[in-house]
Amino acid sequence: MSFTAPVLSYSLLSPMLILLGGALIGVLVEAFVSKALRPAVQLTLTLGTLLLAVMQLWRIRGQQSLTAAVGTIVFDGPAFLLQASILIIAIISVFLIADTEHFAALPAALPGSEEERQAVQSGNQITEVYPLTLFAVAGMVMFPVANDLITLFVALEMLSLPLYLMAGLSRRRRLASQEAALKYFLLGAFSSAFFLFGAAYLYGYSASITFAGIREAIVGGGGNDVLLLIGIAFLSIGLLFKVGAVPFHSWSPDVYQGAPTPVTAFMAAATKIAAFGAMLRIYYTVFANAQWSWTPVLSGIAIVTMLLGSLVAIAQRDVKRMLAYSSIAHAGFLLSGVIALNKAGLDATIFYLFAYGVATVGAFAVVTLVRDSAGEVTDLNRWKGLGKRSPFAATSFALFLLAFAGIPLTSGFIGKFSIFSAAYESGAKGVVIAGVLSSAIAAFFYIRVIVLMFFTDATEDGTSVEIPSILTQASVVIAAVVTVALGVYPAPLLDFITNLAIFIR
Amino acid sequence: MDASNYLYISALLFTIGAVGVVVRRNAIVVFMCIELMLNAANLSFVTFSRINGDLNGQIMAFFTMVVAACEVVVGLAIIVTIYRSRRSASVDDASLLKR
Amino acid sequence: MNTSQSLVYLIALPLAGAALLLLGGRRTDKWGHLLATALSASSFGVGLYQLSQMLGRSTEARPVSQKLFEWINVGTFNVDAGLLLDQLSICFVLLITGVGTLIHVYSISYMSHDHDRRRFFAFLNLFIAAMLLLVLGDSYLSLYVGWEGVGLASYLLIGFWNQKPAYATASKKAFVMNRVGDMGLSFAIMIAFATMGTVSFAGVAEQVENTSEAALTGMGIMLLIAAAGKSAQFPLQAWLGDAMAGPTPVSALIHAATMVTAGVYLITRSNFVFDAAPTAQLLVVIVGAITLMFGALIGTAKDDIKKALAASTMSQIGYMILAAGLGPVGYAFAIMHLLTHGFFKAGMFLGAGSVMHGMNDEVNMRKYGALRKFMPITFATFGLGYLAILGVPPFAGFYSKDMIIETAFNAGGVKGIILGSVTLLGAGITAFYMTRVMILTFTGTKRWDEDAHPHESPWLMWLPMAVLAIGSVTSGFLLSRGDALVNWLHPLFEHHEEHEHHLLEPIVVSGLALTMVAIGVAIAFVKYSRQEVANIAPENVSVFTKIARQDLMQDRFNEAVFMRPGQALTTTLGATDEAVIDGTVRGVGQLAMSSGSALRGLQNGFVRSYAALILVGAVALIAAIWVVVQ
Amino acid sequence: MKWLTLLMLLPLAGAAVIAVLPKGNEKAAKQSALVTTLVVMTATIAMAVGFQRDNVDLQFVEKYSWIPSFGINYALGVDAIALVLILMSTILAPVVVLAGWNEAHGGRWSVKTFYILILVLETMMIGVFAATDVFLFYVIFEAMLIPVYFLIGGYGSGERSAAAVKFLIYSLVGGLLMLASIIALYVMSGAQGGHTFDINKLSQLQMSSMTQNLLFLGFFIAFAIKAPVWPFHTWLPDAAQSATPGTSVLLLGVLDKVGTFGMIRYCLTLFPEASKTFTPVILILAVISIVYGAFLAISAKDIKRLIAYTSISHFGFITMGIFAMTSQGQSGAILYMFNHGFSTAALFLVAGWMISRRGSSTIADFGGLQRVAPVLAWTFFLAGLSSLALPGLSSFVSEFLVLVGTFTRYPVHAIIATFGIVLAALYILIPVQKALHGPTTPGNENLKDLNLREKLAIAPVIAIIVVLGFYPSPLLKVINPAATHVISQMGFTDPAPTNGGK
C-alpha cells in the first residue's frame, strides 16, 4: 500500500492556521491564566491573531490562482477579498465584544438566581467568547474558499457552532437569549440536514465531491438532471438559510433580537459575507452552466426576500428586529448580485458585502450604546429624541440607516447601484424593479427611525447613551468613516475589487 | 438488487425526520429527528458511493458523523441550559421572541 | 414713419411721479399732490406739443413712433417696447392728460382731508401712465401692458378706502372681471401670433388680407370680450356699478372719461380686423345695443347718484361700441362720442362729487333735493353736462349722439331699423333718467338728513367742473365743424366707396331723437316733479323696477352661474385633493404598513412554525423541480 | 479657472468656518453665512459675465474621473439654462439668509447647524444644475434631500416632521424610479460601446421605443414629483406649510426647479422620441396642474399652503412650456423658472414676516394690515401681483411666452391654461383682501412694519421682478439660443403662421 504525504501549501492556509492557532491558545489561556488577567490577555490575543491573519492574508494576496491542501481549498482573488472583508469586520466586531457588559457573567447560573447575582457582583467575565469568536472567524474565512463539499460542510458547521453558543450568552434578558440560541441551533441544524442531503445528490449526480468534478459533470451534461436539480435545491436551502433569504429567514429576527448585540453585529455582518462568498463561488463556478435551472427560482426568492424584509420591517418596534428585517431585505439585494452571474455582479456583490457589513457593525455598535440602568434599550419608542441627548450616536446611526436606504454619498448607494446594474445587465429586470420598489418601502422605515431620533421629543425614561469603552466608540467611528468614504470616493476599492475578483474554476 | 432502493428509504427517512421537527415539541425529540435527517443523508451518501464506485461519499458520511457528534454536544448543552432556566424542554415554551 | 424721441416722456413723467410718491413715502406728503398734478399737466403739455407737431405735417406723415428697447424677442415672436402716436392716439392722449390734469386739480381739494392723499395722487399718476401706455403702445402686447396697468390702477383706486370690506370687495370684483376681459385680449394676441406671426398693429393690419375670415372672426370676438371687460359692456358689465366705491374723482376719470372707453379704443384700433370679420363686427353692434339698453334701464331705477351716472356711462359706452361696430362710417363717431362723453360725463361726476362733498358724502338722491340754491356753480356745470348728454342742440352730445343714431339707421335693412330704434329708445330713456337725477338732486323739496349743511365747493373743485362744462358745451360743435374729427381720423380707417343710401334724412333723425328726448324728460317731470319724492325708496313698486334696482339681476346671474359653482368646485377640489389624491398616496403607505403587520404574524415565535416554513419552502422547490422534469 | 468647482467649494468652506465657530456665537454664524452667500453670488455673477451666450455647447466644462470602473466622471458644465438657474439660486441664497435672520431660533437644533445646512444645500444646488454626468446629477439630486429634510423637520413649524417625512418619501420614491432608469441607461451604454454616464453619449444610445418610453417615465415621474406636477403634488403644500419661509423659498424656488430643469436636460435630451410620445399626456397633466393648483389656492386657508398651491399652478405653466416644443414655450419656461424663483421668494419671505409677527399663518387671522404696516402690506401686494403675472412684472413675460408658444401648437391647452390667469387674480386678491384690506382686526393692531434688514433683503428681489418685467431681453438673449437648441435637437421647428388656413 502506497501513501504519499499530502502537500498542504501552508502559506495559503496560513490565515486560517493563524486563526485556529490563536483560538487554541485562547482555550489554553482559559485554562492557565488567572481570571483577573484573562480579559486583557484574551482581547490582546484575539486582536493580535486577527491582525496577524490580515497581514498574512495581505502577504499572500499575490499567490492567487492556487489550490491548497490537496485541492480542498482554493485561493483566488475573490477568496482574498472575502477573507479580508471577514477579517476586517471581525476586528471591528471584536471591539464591541470587548465590552463584556453584554455577556452573561455566568451562563451556567440560573437566570435571576443568587449565584448569578454573585457572579455579576464579582465581575466575572466569560472570556471564552474570544476563542469562540476566533473559531467562528476561522470557519467563516474557510467557507468561501472551500473547494469541495466536505470542506464546505465542515466550514459551515465551524462557523455555525460558535455562533449558536454565543447567541445564548446575553447578560440581559437571558431567557430570550437562550431561546435565540435554541432556535438558531435547531433551525441551523435542520437546514444543515437539507444542505447535506443536497450534497449527497450532487455527489450522486457527478460521482465527485469536489467542485471541479461537479462542474465538469454539469458541463459534460451526461448525468441525470433530476439528481442535479435536487442537489442544487437542497444545497441552496442550506446556503439561503445562512444568508436569511425568505422563506428560510425566520430565524434571523428572533436570533438577532435575542443574541447579545455584539454577537448580532458580528453574525449579521460576517456570516453574510461568508455565506454569500460561498454562494458566489458555488453559483458562479460550480452551477454556472446549469444557470437555466436556478436563476428563475433564485430571482423569485430574491424578489420575495426584498419585499418581505422591507414590508415587515415597517411594522417593527424593536430596533434590533428592525435591523434584522433590514438585513433580510439586504439579503434579497445581494441575491440579485448572485443572479447576475457576470463579472460586474461578482464585483458588485463583494463591494456590497463589505460596505453593508461595515455599516451593519456600525449600526449595532450604536445600538449597544443606547442604554438605561437595565442595559440596552432596543425599544424604538425609547429612542425618541436621541438626537438631542447624543448627537454622536444619533447622527452616526442615521448615517448607517441612510447607507442601508441607499442614499447617495453613502457606501450603500454605490453598492445598490452597482449590484442592480449588474443584475439589470444580466436581464434580471424584474429583480431590479422589485429591488427599487422595496428600497422605496425600506426608505420609509429608515426615515421613521431618523424622525424618532431627531424630530420627536424625548420621554424622560432614563434612557441615556453611554460610551462604555473607547473601543466601541472606535468601531462606530471606523464604520462611519468607511461608510462615507466608500460613498464619496469608492473608486480605489472598486478598482481593487475589479482587478482581483476573478474566480478560478 | 437495485441500489437505488436505498435512496427511497433515505428519502422517506429524511421526510419523516423533517416532519418530526415540525410536529414534535420536546426539544430532544426534535433534535433526534434532525439526527434522523442527517442519517438519511448519510445513507444516500453511502448508496451513491456504491453506485459511483467511489469512496469519497463514505468519507463525506464519516465527516457528517463527526460533525453531527459535535453538533449534538453543543445542541444538548443549549437544550439543557434552556431546560434549567425554564424547567421545560418544550420548544413551544420558548417563544418570547416573536413578531 | 417719423420717429419722435419725446413720446416716452408722455408716459415717463406720470410714471416717475407715481414711483417717486410711492417710494418716497411720508416724506412727500406735503408736496406730493402738487408734483403729481404738475407732472400730469406737463404730460398734457407734451401731448399738446405733439399735436402741434402733428398738425404741421402732411396727412401721411402724421403718425410718429419711438422704439424704446427690445422687449420680448424669442424666435419669431418679436415685440419691441415701442410707442406709436397717430391721429387716433393723440385724441386719447389729450383726453387722458387733459381730463386727468383737471381731475388732479379737483382732487387736491376733494382729498385734502384724506390721510393718504399722497398715495391717491400716486395712483392717479400711475393710472395716467398706464392709460397712456395703453393708447401709445404700438403692438397688442404693449397695449396689453397698459391694459392691465389701468386695471391695476383702477383696482387700487376703487379700493382706495379698502378698510371698508364692501369697497375692498368691489375693487376685487372689478379686477377679476377685467381679467376675464384681459383673457380675451390674450387670446386675441395668441391668435394673431399663431395665424399672422406678428402682434404689432402695423403687422396685423398688413397680414389681415392674407388671413382667413375664421381666424379674424375669432380674434375679433376675443377683442370684443376684452373690450367688454374693460368698458363694462354686456356680459362683463357688472363691476362698474360697484366700482363707484372709489373716490368720486376716480369715478370721473377712470370710470367715466377714460379707462372704460379703452374698449372703444381697442375696437377702433383693430378696425382692420373687424372690417375683415363681419360676424365679429355684428357681435360688436349687438353687444353695444344690448349694453346701451341695459345701462339705460338700470339708470332709471338707481337712487345712488354715482350708480345712476355709472349706469349712464355704461349705456353711453354702449353707443360708442355700437358705433364702432358699424364699420368705417362709425369709428369716427364712436371716437367723437367718446370725447364729448369724456367731457360731460367727467363734469357730471365731478358735480356729483361736489354734491357729496357738500352733503357729508351722502349718495342717495332721495336725500337730496333743492340743492340748486345752495350749489349754484355745481348746478350750472351739472346742468350743462345734462343738456349735453341729452343731446340737446347745440351741446356736445347732440352732435355725437345724433351721428350715431343716424349711422345706425343707415346700417341698412332690418339691422338698420332695429339699431336705429334701439338708439332712439336709448336716447329717450337717457333723457328720462338724467332728468330724474336733475330733479331729485337740484329741485323739489329738501329731503336732507338733519346734519347736512350743503355749501358750494371751493374753487379748486369747481374750476375743473367749469372747464369740463365748457367742453360739454363746445366740443361737439368744434369737433364736428367741417367734419374736423372725421377727416382727422380718416387716414386710419379704410373707407369703402360711399354708397350712402339714407334710410332717413339727417334732419328727420334729429327730429325723432329730440322727440324721444322730450318724451323722456316729460315722463320724468311728471313722475318726480309733480309728486312728492319719498326719501326712502318705496317698496311697492313694479317687478320691473325691482329688477332694475338690482342691476337687472346681473350679480345674481353671475353668482348663480359662476360664483356658486366655482365655490362648489373649489371646495370639492380641496376635499378631493385631500381625500383622493393624498388619500391614494396615504393608502399606499397604509397598505405597506398593514401588509407589513400582517406578514409580521408569520413570525409567531414558535420554532416549529419556522421549521415548517423552511419545509414548505423545500417542498415548493421540489415541486418546481417536479414540474420542470415533467 | 475652475469656476463651477470653486462655486461649489465656497459654500462648503463657509459651512466649515461656521462649524468651527464657538458654540454660542449665533451672530457670527449668521454673518459668516451671509458673507459666504454674498461671495458665492459675486463669484457666480463674475462667472456669468464670461459666458458666451451664442454658444450652445456646455461651457466652463470640468471633468475628472471619479469612479472609473463604472465610467463615472465628476463632470461639470453649464449651458444657458443651467447658468440662469445657478444664478437664480446664488442670488436667492443671501436673500434667504438675510430675510430669515431669526428663523433658525425656533429650531430643534442650533443656529449654527441651520446655516451649515443652508450652505451645504447651496453647494448642492449649484452642483445639481452644473452636473453633466448623469450619475453625478443623481447623487446630488438625492443627497440634497437630506439637508432640506433636516431644514424642514428641524426648523419648521407645526407638523414639521410629518411634512419632512412626506417630502422625503415622495422624493425618494421618485428618485428610485429614476435610479432604475439610470441603471438601464448605464447597462445599455455598456452594451453599446462602453459604460458611461456622459449625457451626450447617453443621448445617442439605440433603444427600442418601449424601453425608451419606460425609461422616460422613470425620469419624468421623478421630476414630476419634484416639480411638482399634478397628481404628484400633495407633498408640497405640507412641506411648504411646515418649513420656515427661507427653506420654503429654497424648496419651491430652487429645488423644485430641478424637476423642470431635469425635464429639459434629461427627459428631452435622452429620450426625444418618448418625449414626443408622452407629450399629449404631459400637456394634459400640466393644464390640470395649472387649473387645479389655482382652484386649491383659492380655497386655501393657510397662507403658506396658498403659496404652495400657486406654485403648483406655475409649475404647470413651466411644464406646459417645456413640452409645447416651440421656442417661445421653451424660452418662456426657462425664464419662468428664473422668475418664479423670485416671485415665490418675495411672497414667501413677506408671508413669513407676516406670520412671524402675528404668530399665525391662517389668512383669516390677519386683516387691515395695510393700515398697520404699509410697507409690509405693499410688498406683499407687489409679490402677489408678480405671482398673478401682471404685465410689467417679470412673470408676465414668461407666462405669456409660454401661452403664446403653446397656442401655436396646442391651442386648446393654451386656452384652458389661460383661464388660469383669471383664477390667479382670485387666489391673489382674496388673501390680499382678507389680510391687507378691511378694518384692522384684533390682534393685528401692533404689528411692526418692515425693518431695515428686511427691506434690504426684499429690495433686490422686487427690483429683479420689476426690471425683468420691463426689460427681460438681456436674460432672454442668454436663454434663447439654448432653448432653440433644445427644440431643434428634438427635431422641432416653430410652427409657421397659419394664416388661419387661408
Place this chain on the structure above:
Amino acid sequence: MLQLALEVGQTAKPEAVMFWILGPLAVVASLAMLLVKKAVHSAILMAFVMVILAIFYIAQDAAFLGIVQIVVYTGAVMMLFLFILMLVGVDSSDSLTETIRGLRPIAITAAVGFGGLMVSLLGQATIGRSAVGLSGANAEGNVQGIAKLLFSTYVWPFEVVSALLITAALGAMVLAHHQRTTTRPTQRQLSIDRFRGDSLGTAAGLPGPGVYARHNAVDVPALLPDGTPAAASINASLEARGDMLDYKKFELSEINTKVEEEK
C-alpha cells in the same frame, strides 16, 4: 403485495431479503418515533433505526462506516441523548395534540408532498449508469481506502474537525460549568459562622429529616421537641424543587406547645 413477494422471491439474494425486511422496519420505526409519546421511547426507536442503517452500510460495502455508525452514533451519540433525557426527566412525555393552529395540516401536507415528490422524482431518476460497486475502490480494503483518502486528500478538513470538537467542548463548558465566584470558606470560617450565626440552634448542626416524625423519608421534616416540624431539616434543593411534603400535616395539633414560664 403479491408483486412485492414475487420480486423478493425472484431476486432472492441475501441483500434483497435483508433490504425488504429491514427497510420497511426502519421506516416504521422512524414513523413510530414521531408517534410515541415518551421521548425515551423515541430515543430507543432512533437507536433501532441507526442500527438498521449500520447494517445497510455494511451491506453496501461500507464496513467501516457501519461500525462507526454503531460505535459512535448508536453507542456514543444516542447514549448522550439518553443521558440528557434522564436529566430532563425520563418520564416526561409529550402531549401529541397540536397547539399551534394550522401547523399539523401544513406538516402533513408538506410531508406527503415532500415524500411523494421525492419518490416520484427518484422514480424518474435513471442513474444513467449501472451501479459501479465498490469492489474496485475497496480493493485494498474499505478501511484502508478510507484512511488513504482521509489522511491525504481530506487531511485539512480532518484537522479542522478537531478544532470543531474543541469548539463543542468549549461551548459545553461555557454553558454548563459553574465557576466558583467566591472563595471557598475554610473550616475555620464555617465553624465561626455556625457559632456566631443568628441562632445557636444551628451550632450543633441541623436536624436530620424524619426525626420523631411518622416517616423517616428524606422529604419528611423532623419534629422539634414541641412537636412542630423543623423546616430546616429538609434538604434545600428538595424544597426548591417543591418535592417536600407539606409539613403542616405532621403537626401534632393536640399538643399544647406553650411553655409555662416558671416564675
